[in-house]
Amino acid sequence: MNTTTYGPLYLFLAGEWVPADTRDTSPVVNPADGTVLGRVPLVTAADLDRALLTANAVAGTWAKTFPNERAAILRKAGELIRQRAAEIARQLTLEEGKPLGEATDEVLRAGEYFEWFAEEARRIDGRVVPSNRPGVQQLVKRQAIGPVAAFTPWNFPAITPARKLAAALAAGCPVIIKPGEESPATALALARALDDAGLPKGVLQVVFGVPDMVSAHLIASPIIRKVTFTGSVPVGRLLSARAAEGVKPITLELGGHGPVLVFNDADIEAAAVGGVANRFRGTGQVCISSTRFLIQRDVYEAFTQRFVEATLRLVVGNGLDESSQMGPLANPRQLAKMEELVADAVERGARLLAGGKRIPGPGYFFEPTVLADVPMDARVMQEEPFGPIAILHPFDTLEDGLNEANRLPYGLSAYAFTRDARTALDVGDSLEAGMIGINQYRIIATELPFGGLKESGHGSEGGAEGIGYYLTTKFISQA
Structure with missing residues (x-):
C-alpha cells in the first residue's frame, strides 16, 4: 500500500x-x-x-x-x-x-x-x-x-x-x-x-x-x-x-436527495448495477448521488435482488489500497449519523437488506447499506443521508413516481430509467431538479451547467x- x-x-x-x-x-x-x-x-x-x-x-x-x-x-x-x-x-x-x-x-x-x-x-x-x-x-x-x-x-x-x-x-x-x-x-x-x-x-x-x-x-x-x-x-x-x-x-x-425512477420497461441491469456504483461513489458523500430508488411495482423485486447482489460485492477499505471500491466516511459525526438513520428506519419498519453497521477497526468505515420499504416518516426519507445508505421504494403509476420524486424540498439531481420515449420526455419535463440523467448516471461534464432548484x-x-x-x-x- x-x-x-x-x-x-x-x-x-x-x-x-x-x-x-x-x-x-x-x-x-x-x-x-x-x-x-x-x-x-x-x-x-x-x-x-x-x-x-x-x-x-x-x-x-x-x-x-x-x-x-x-x-x-x-x-x-x-x-x-x-x-x-x-x-x-x-x-x-x-x-x-x-x-x-x-x-x-x-x-x-x-x-x-x-x-x-x-x-x-x-x-x-x-x-x-x-x-x-x-x-x-x-x-x-x-x-x-x-x-x-x-x-x-x-x-x-x-x-x-x-x-x-x-x-x-x-x-x-x-x-x-x-x-x-x-x-x-x-x-x-x-x-x-x-x-x-x-x-x-x-x-x-x-x-x-x-x-x-x-x-x-x-x-x-x-x-x-x-x-x-x-x-x-x-x-x-x-x-x-x-x-x-x-x-x-x-x-x-x-444538498440533495437524488430520486431515481425505474420504470417497468427499464434496463434493470443498467439501473441497478450502475445505481450501486453511483450511490456508493465517494462513500455516498456526494451531493448529486442517487439516494431514493423508486421502482415501479412489476420490477421491484428483480431490481432489489440485483441491487443487493451488487452492493454486497463492493470492497470497502483504505483508498490507497488498489482493491478498494469505497473508502471511509469523512469523520466520526458522519459515522454516528449513519447508525442513527439506519436504526430509526428499521425501528419504523424498514427492511435492512445489506450492511447497516460500522466496520470494526481503525478509521470511519461503514458498510454499504440498503434499506427497502422505508416508511415515509423515517428520518432518512426526509434528510439527506450523505453517506452509504441506499433507499428502495416501490411506486405504481407515473404520477405516483413523480409525486414522490418531487416531494422533498431538494432539487439538485434526479434520474430515470425507461425505454419509452414518451415517458422519458415526461419525466425530463416534470422532475424538479437542476440536473437530470435519463438512462444514465453520469451527468456531470465540464461543458455543462452544474446547479440545483428549490432548497x-x-x-x-x-x-x-x-x-x-x-x-x-x-x-x-x-x-
Whole structure:
C-alpha cells in the first residue's frame, strides 16, 4: 500500500505562502485510520483584513488584463494540475478518504475546468443595440463583478474549488477562497499550480479558519462583490442572509436527495448495477448521488435482488489500497449519523437488506447499506443521508413516481430509467431538479451547467453559464 507523505500546510495571503508557525491550527485527520496527517493554519481577523485589502488593490488590474493573457495563465494551470495529478490525488485520498482512482479522476477533471474557462475568458462579449434616436450609440457590456468570496466543502476538494476559481478568474475577478479544513492540501495544490502558472500575486488567496468567523468577516466587507458557496442547506441559508444584507449576489449549490425512477420497461441491469456504483461513489458523500430508488411495482423485486447482489460485492477499505471500491466516511459525526438513520428506519419498519453497521477497526468505515420499504416518516426519507445508505421504494403509476420524486424540498439531481420515449420526455419535463440523467448516471461534464432548484440552491457553475455569475451587465448610451 502506498503511504505517500503529507506535505506542510499554508495560508496563501497577498501572494505569500504563510506557514503555521505559532498560529492556531486545526488537525487534518486521515479518515482511513484516524491518524493526524498535519495541522492547517487558521486565519485571524487581521489576516482577513489583509486579504481584503489585497483583493481590492489587484481587482482593477486583473479585470483589465487582456482576456488572452488570463486564458494563458488558466490554461497553464490546468496543464500543471494534470502533470501533478498523481501526487495531488494521493494527497486527496489521504485527507478525504476516497479511492485513489476516484481521486485521480477528480483531479484530472479539475484541470479540465481551468482549460475550459481559459477559452471562456476569450468569449466574454456584449452587443450593440440599435438606437431609436439619431447620433446615439447604445452598448451593452459585461464586466468583472469584482472580488469574490468563495466557500467550498471537504468532499470534493479539487473539483469544487476548480469550478469556482476557474470561472471567477476567467471573468477577471480576484478570489478569496476558504476550502474545507478537513481536506486543505488539495485546494492548496490548485493554488500552487495557479501561482506557478504566473497568476499575479494577490489575485487568488486561500484562507482557513473558523467557518462562521471567516464567512461573517468576508461577506460583511464592502470589498467583496460576489459570494459563492457549496455546502449544506442550513449554512447556505445563513450565508444567503449575510449576502442579502449587503445586496450581494450569491451562488448556492446545496444538498440533495437524488430520486431515481425505474420504470417497468427499464434496463434493470443498467439501473441497478450502475445505481450501486453511483450511490456508493465517494462513500455516498456526494451531493448529486442517487439516494431514493423508486421502482415501479412489476420490477421491484428483480431490481432489489440485483441491487443487493451488487452492493454486497463492493470492497470497502483504505483508498490507497488498489482493491478498494469505497473508502471511509469523512469523520466520526458522519459515522454516528449513519447508525442513527439506519436504526430509526428499521425501528419504523424498514427492511435492512445489506450492511447497516460500522466496520470494526481503525478509521470511519461503514458498510454499504440498503434499506427497502422505508416508511415515509423515517428520518432518512426526509434528510439527506450523505453517506452509504441506499433507499428502495416501490411506486405504481407515473404520477405516483413523480409525486414522490418531487416531494422533498431538494432539487439538485434526479434520474430515470425507461425505454419509452414518451415517458422519458415526461419525466425530463416534470422532475424538479437542476440536473437530470435519463438512462444514465453520469451527468456531470465540464461543458455543462452544474446547479440545483428549490432548497438545493440557485445559480450554475460549469459550462457557458458558469462565467456569467461573475460578470455584471453595464449599459452605455453615448450621444
